[in-house]
Amino acid sequence: xREFLLFAALFVxxxxxxxxxxxxxxxxxxxxxxxxxxxxxxxxxxxxxxGAADEMPSSIDVALTLAVLAAFxxxxxxxxxxxxxxxxxxxxxEA
Amino acid sequence: xxDMFDVVLAVLVVAVAVWTIGVRDSFASVVGFxxxxxxxxxxxxxxxxxxxxxxxxxxxxxxxxxxxVSAATRMQRAERSSATPQPGxxxxxxAIGLCVVVAAALAVVVLTLPNPxxxxxxxxxxxxxxxxxxxxVAAVLIxxxxxxxxLEVVVLVxxxxxxxxxxxxxxxxxxPGQRAxxxxxGPLTLLARCLLPLGIVIGLYIFWMxxxxxxxxxxxxxxxxxxxxxxxTAGLVDAPPTSRQWLRALLVLGPIVFLxxxxxxxxMAGGFLAYPxxxxxxxxxxxxxxxxxxxxxxxxxxVAGPPRRRKQR
Amino acid sequence: MSFARDILTVCAVLAGVFFxxxxxVGLLRFPDSLSRLHALTKADNLGLGLIAIGLIxxxxxxxxxxxxVAVWLLALLASATVPQLITRTMPPAVPPA
Numbered sequence: 113x114r115e116f117l118l119f120a121a122l123f124v125x126x127x128x129x130x131x132x133x134x135x136x137x138x139x140x141x142x143x144x145x146x147x148x149x150x151x152x153x154x155x156x157x158x159x160x161x162x163g164a165a166d167e168m169p170s171s172i173d174v175a176l177t178l179a180v181l182a183a184f185x186x187x188x189x190x191x192x193x194x195x196x197x198x199x200x201x202x203x204x205x206e207a
Numbered sequence: 208x209x210d211m212f213d214v215v216l217a218v219l220v221v222a223v224a225v226w227t228i229g230v231r232d233s234f235a236s237v238v239g240f241x242x243x244x245x246x247x248x249x250x251x252x253x254x255x256x257x258x259x260x261x262x263x264x265x266x267x268x269x270x271x272x273x274x275x276v277s278a279a280t281r282m283q284r285a286e287r288s289s290a291t292p293q294p295g296x297x298x299x300x301x302a303i304g305l306c307v308v309v310a311a312a313l314a315v316v317v318l319t320l321p322n323p324x325x326x327x328x329x330x331x332x333x334x335x336x337x338x339x340x341x342x343x344v345a346a347v348l349i350x351x352x353x354x355x356x357x358l359e360v361v362v363l364v365x366x367x368x369x370x371x372x373x374x375x376x377x378x379x380x381x382x383p384g385q386r387a388x389x390x391x392x393g394p395l396t397l398l399a400r401c402l403l404p405l406g407i408v409i410g411l412y413i414f415w416m417x418x419x420x421x422x423x424x425x426x427x428x429x430x431x432x433x434x435x436x437x438x439x440t441a442g443l444v445d446a447p448p449t450s451r452q453w454l455r456a457l458l459v460l461g462p463i464v465f466l467x468x469x470x471x472x473x474x475m476a477g478g479f480l481a482y483p484x485x486x487x488x489x490x491x492x493x494x495x496x497x498x499x500x501x502x503x504x505x506x507x508x509x510v511a512g513p514p515r516r517r518k519q520r
Numbered sequence: 521m522s523f524a525r526d527i528l529t530v531c532a533v534l535a536g537v538f539f540x541x542x543x544x545v546g547l548l549r550f551p552d553s554l555s556r557l558h559a560l561t562k563a564d565n566l567g568l569g570l571i572a573i574g575l576i577x578x579x580x581x582x583x584x585x586x587x588x589v590a591v592w593l594l595a596l597l598a599s600a601t602v603p604q605l606i607t608r609t610m611p612p613a614v615p616p617a
Contacts, residue, residue, distance in 0.1 A: 113526060120571075123541075126215060127540045127541055127544045129219050131548070134548050138553075140553050145606055153561075156595060170420055173257070175591050178264045188276055
């Protein structure tokens with residue numbers, strides 16, 4: 113069972129790696145932002161499988177943290193990517 | 208099978224690192240940096256360091272990614288407006304040489320460590336019952352090397368003030384960032400509204416677990432800070448002006464309580480930051496709780512950036 | 521009983537890994553950003569859910585199993601909202617007619 117779970121983790125890691133290549137190469141900004149999403153979901157899957165294989169229950173906590181922060185990082189990336197497209201209105205406004 | 212996984216992971220880490228350095232666009236390099244941080248968290252899990260993996264995923268990758276991406280967008284505007292001089296070949300070669308020397312020195316030190324390496328882990332674990340903690344990492348941070356933690360928190364406060372000082376004089380004390388427009392039916396609002404309570408609960412859970420299992424106040428404050436930033440980004444709350452007294456009090460609350468307990472250690476147990484054995488666990492929990500609140504506020508303000516709105520009279 | 525549990529875990533994890541593979545194939549082969557985004561978020565999320573189901577049966581305790589469910593629900597939330605966020609705020613590149 114342990115070998116099988118490690119093999120599954122390796123497979124998902126390889127899948128994430130190949131997907132990452134595509135997204136990092138992809139010319140559109142959308143592609144780059146998607147990579148955060150891919151790494152989040154794939155990383156969580158790898159963490160859960162590793163935790164079950166090596167009997168480290170704290171991996172689930174790491175996966176939980178990763179899930180929360182991957183969503184945050186994706187939102188931050190989208191916000192930043194949209195700000196590069198707009199022209200700036202100037203750096204100060206009345207509060 | 209485990210070795211094969213480690214090899215693939217190591218190759219991936221190096222490949223992403225090389226790509227991050229080599230790519231021209233700053234936004235793309237920030238994406239690469241976040242990817243690198245996430246893969247590094249996997250490395251930490253593989254070498255059985257879950258506390259470090261938690262910190263890497265929360266602060267090293269998540270919050271720093273949010274900070275860098277807003278910096279990258281501001282830099283892109285500046286880069287487009289004026290031509291910045293590129294570093295010359297001599298400077299680049301010196302930088303490469305210095306990096307190679309440092310990496311080689313690290314490799315030599317790590318590879319020539321005696322096997323088994325000298326370790327203080329048994330000594331650290333032996334004193335755990337006296338403090339009432341089960342997590343040796345938490346014990347090192349708050350009890351054995353509490354001075355280091357105190358200094359780190361003070362450095363964080365200074366960093367926040369330094370970020371504020373990046374604003375022009377006329378904007379000092381104003382609110383960071385632009386007011387985000389609240390889009391009531393939009394996906395960002397939905398994400399913020401659903402994720403916020405979950406994130407807060409998870410943050411407090413990680414904080415609570417820190418005394419027995421991997422976790423603690425630093426990772427928890429990163430999660431809480433990220434939730435605050437998400438709320439500000441979605442427009443659910445407005446960034447407070449940095450001149451507000453409650454905000455400044457919240458920032459220094461953690462270090463001040465830590466200092467008071469530190470000096471009280473002279474009276475109670477004979478040294479700076481010494482804890483009396485009967486009260487060790489409540490003291491540690493108090494320090495961790497106030498530190499969590501302060502650091503969450505500091506991290507949120509660090510990512511929000513310098514004030515960009517004029518203070519209202 | 522334990523053998524049946526192992527079989528279920530193996531089947532669920534294999535199915536999950538298959539969906540991850542399918543998502544990546546879609547990511548590589550689909551022609552434009554929007555369909556790539558669809559492949560990424562829908563297939564990967566389903567793969568994660570199946571892996572979580574497979575691992576719940578091998579969980580060490582009830583709190584661990586509940587945490588696995590919580591991780592999957594969070595991933596569901598992110599997968600549902602982030603693509604909408606991306607497509608509504610970042611107009612996709614118009615493919616040449």
